[in-house]
Amino acid sequence: MPDEKQLKARIKKVNIKKIKNVLETLDGARIKTWLNICAKCGLCAESCFFYLANDKNPEFSPAYKIKSTVGEMYKKKGDVSLPFLEASMEALWARCTMCKRCSQFCPFGIDIAAMITIGRSVCQSHGFVPEFLAKAVENYRVSGNQMALTKDDFIETCEWMEEETADEIKGLTIPMDVPEVKFMYTLNAREPMYYPQDIAQIAQILTVAEESWTMPSEGWECTNLPMFAGDRTLAGIIVENMYQKARDLKVDKILVTECGHAYRSTKYEGPYLSGYPDGIPPIEIIHSVELFCEYLESGRIKIDPSKKLKEPVTYQDPCNVSRNGGLWDIGRIVMGYLADDFREMSPNKDYNHCCGGGGGYIPMGPEYRVKRMVSGKIKAEQIRKTGAKLVIVPCHNCFDQINDLNEEYDLGIKSVSIKEVLCEIMMIPDKFKPDEE
């Protein structure tokens, strides 16, 4: 149940003009065409894990989710009711992670996710946003990141991790705001908040690879939840902060942590959101998976053969790294270096199913947990079928979701990021080995 405060945030009376305005702003030739030519063939249904996991309930099929929400909004030219917005909120957030798998199954290639975004913006304009997500968005507004960390908190966390890790890797530093380096690292606020060891791990890898890099004291949040909460203006500001910081520091590239949303936001949707007319980010964006692959291939990072993973391993293709990021082959090259017994899920690569945690679902919090676990059944079964004991996951949202699925479905697995594995099994050259006491 939504709490009092959230109910207050909701607008009590529908402002038709406002809705119409959102609809018209976002209405391009694509939308007009898609809404009109959908053949109502139902082919998209089988592609969507929400539909498959919920006993093929037709209300979970992609085309129906659009027809019953955005389709109606356009048909009625914004003249909709509050209960309609409430129901749309459910369909748009609790039944879609914007994974875009359905577009691969539609004869017309209709981009359901792009239309879901429009529906979310309409709901957002009236305060109909899942409570926890709305809170995270408020945090962005005040602090620029989803966890409301202050600049000092962030710098302190980095310093703390630098001290902690310095005894493991000699000479390890976490350089802060160093200009004119190759990479500016950007991360997900969950890392400084709950998983500071992730910061330590990336510092270890970049130190051993003798990389030229810096941590930015601001503009480091690359996961863009406003993008999934229908707040396009704020979403644009968040990416622009990052681009701006990178320009200020005059770095060559922005390096994105192992996170799918972050990659989608910084590389693909960010430039649209912050209004770059060419639709291309002003600075080259590279995902951690790509960098790790480069290190392994070039030998800048070497794996200790005695430590190479022996147990069965599978790889989760995060939607926004694989299908919507194009990095599935890179992920497989990395797996070749890390694991002896690598097993594929089916389907996989660009056809992989979403884990059920994407599109803002994980940040929607406990209120939606039960539904998230039901829809995650498809992923749980996929993992179980591989027989893997270790699931390597280059995305924060998939990571949380797969951990939850592990408990819920008793999978007996462990999920890890690539960073974590690398830190455990890479060779540490002598010069980085701590002095014996």
Place this chain on the structure above:
Amino acid sequence: MYEFLTGAGVWIAFVIFAGGLFVRVASLYGVSRQKDAVFYNHTNAFEAVKSIFYWLIPWGSIAARTQPVFSSMVYLFHVSLIIVPLFLSAHNVLLQEAFGVGLWSIPDSVADIMTALMLVAGVFLFIRRLVRPEVRILTEIRDYVLLVLTMLPFLTGLLASLNIGPYKTMVILHVLSGEILLILIPFTKLGHMILFFFTRAFIGFEMGGRRGARTW
């Protein structure tokens, strides 16, 4: 009545059909230049062709392969829908009379068979709409109506060709239903006969061009 339908009626129908499609595509192109201009930066002819090609060949797409019976029926439906009217000798004779040119024709017996198959496929599609929950929930009255309207020229054409029922009435009904269909195409989801190529090209740019992902 007959004179009007086979005379001015045909002209009107074809002008609305061709003109309507042209205006629709042109206006959508205009809107896209204005509102979706940013996407033109990612055009990629090769990806567009791939995205279209795999959906034109039989079972070329993963979705078609997951529902082989349905996709075979859709294929049959469309192949007859396009081949028969274009290459029918009766149509070409009329074209010959009017313009002195006509297309190459398929034998009438082949046309009869293809028309019958199209009707079978159409009935299958209609029944599928009723029985599969994920399709029924999407279907509105207009979708049933359009499917029937698409089949009517084929039904009446076949009956006329086989001389079943009053011939003259059949031909009148045939021409009438054919004209109605032609007029409706630009203004309904049937506009997909042209727009299909545009939407497929677009998703080819976005998913194939920018990410290298398959869209079929």
